[in-house]
Amino acid sequence: MVKKTLLNWPVLRQLRAGDMFGRDRSTQSKKSATLTPRIAEADRMVKSVCPYCAVGCSQRVYVKDEKVIQIEGDPDSPISRGRLCPKGSASEQLVNSSTRVTDVLYRAPHSTEWVKIDREKALDMIADRFLEARRNGWQDLDEKGRKVNRTLGLAGLGGATLDNEENYLIKKLFTAAGAIQLENQARI
Incomplete structure (x- = not known):
């Protein structure tokens, strides 16, 4: 162990070494000399x-x-x-995070419990409900007899965490499905 004296003060070491900007070894401590980047062990x-x-x-x-x-x-x-x-x-x-949910959870109507379900089953349930809502809310004609070909059974809400491309694709999907109620949280 090195005895601490005024001569070991980093500023004096820096001046003795001619290191005017403090970028040489004269300003390093033993601890900082042995540090490695957090990413050094990354594959x-x-x-x-x-x-x-x-x-x-x-x-x-x-x-x-x-x-x-x-x-x-x-x-x-x-x-x-x-x-x-x-x-x-x-x-x-x-x-x-140890609290991160990585399973698909489902809570049936009127249930108080969440249950894990298969991802494919969840996607099928979402698609079935999407199509049913579209079918149940479909309008060929409005109240004045004009052709509208739309559904009021679907609405889309884009999020600010989505980028422009994702919001664009969501808009295209809902427009193609006949939805007219499309919004983005950034405008609300």
Whole structure:
């Protein structure tokens, strides 16, 4: 262990070494000299987009043994230039949270319990209900006898966490299905 004296003060070491900007070894502590980046052990890096808002900040997701170990802003992004807001910076906690629900849960009408169901079964249930609502609310003609070919049984609400492309596809889907009640939370 090195005895602490005034001569070991980092500013004096910096001056003795001629390191005017504090970028040389003279300003490093033993601890900082042994530090390694959090991403050093990653097997691979995958580019992604932050899930929280419509800005679309790019992320670098570092994976080790098929588990996310770190998420950082992507400096190559023209949108965020490597920066993330506090929520985006904490998105690794979202991915690895012990309370994250990863199963499809279903609560039947009038039930008080959630049950796990198969993902395929859930998608079939959603498709069946979508088609039934479209069929039950379909109008060929309005009250004045004009041809409208629409349904009032469906409505679409886009979210600010979706990017423009996703909202565009949702709009196309609902328009093709005959829905006329389409909105986005960003306008509400």
